[in-house]
Amino acid sequence: MTTPHPHLTLPPAPPVPSPSGRGSRNRRTMVAGAAAALALLLVAGGAAGWWLTRDEDTAPFAGRPRVTDTAAGLSYAIPEGWEHEGQKELIGAFTSSVTRKRTGGEGGGTVLAGRAGAVPQPALQRQAERAARSNAEFFYPDGSSEPEESRPTTVDGRPAHTVALKVSDGKQGTGTPGHLRLTLIAVDDSRSAFLLGVAQPGGPEESREVDKVMESVALEK
Helix, strand or coil, rough: CCCCCCCCCCCCCCCCCCCCCCCHHHHHHHHCCCCCHHHHHHHCCCCCCCCECCCCCCCCCCCCEEEEEEECCCEEEEECEEECCCCCCCCCCCEEEEECCCCCCEEEEEEEEEEECCCCHHCCCHHHHHHHHHHHHCCCCCCCEEEEEEEEEEEEEEEEEEEEEECCCCCCCCCEEEEEEEEEEEECCEEEEEEEEEEEEECHHCCCCCCCCCCCCCCCC
């Protein structure tokens, strides 16, 4: 008997606005502090067990401490100047995060990890692109997104797909658009995992740093 492939459940569906508009205001609150503050502002769900290790190989940020996310089955680097938020609560789609705030508290970068159901290799591109657009809509509810990149890759020999979007909050005069990247990894036949990175503003330096954190990902066996 063939079991239908489950839909990727990241992120959760955006909250349905209440008649008072509270749900919409809550979503704007998550964006208002820019992407660097997302992990601090999202409430509900439980944080995964994780600990710090050090990366001694030649991966991006080699020698830097790493977050090991046991729920997602991933580890990734913590660059200098970034903070790990292991004790903070995240919404249910995410299991760990690291953030960097810009001087003055406006904008910065964040990388979040999570796990999802099995995704067969032929469906990785479709599901990764769908998840990236869904995240853009969730975190930029009044904005827009444009595709920048969609390509297959591997993580520790496992098939993966990475998608990058240019995102905008939809407000006039807010400066440089944001940068969103999502990498979806088929960990094994029973589950997948992902990293989601957002830089706001998404200038070259901020985008490169978020991308390097994403590229430092490794599977935890």
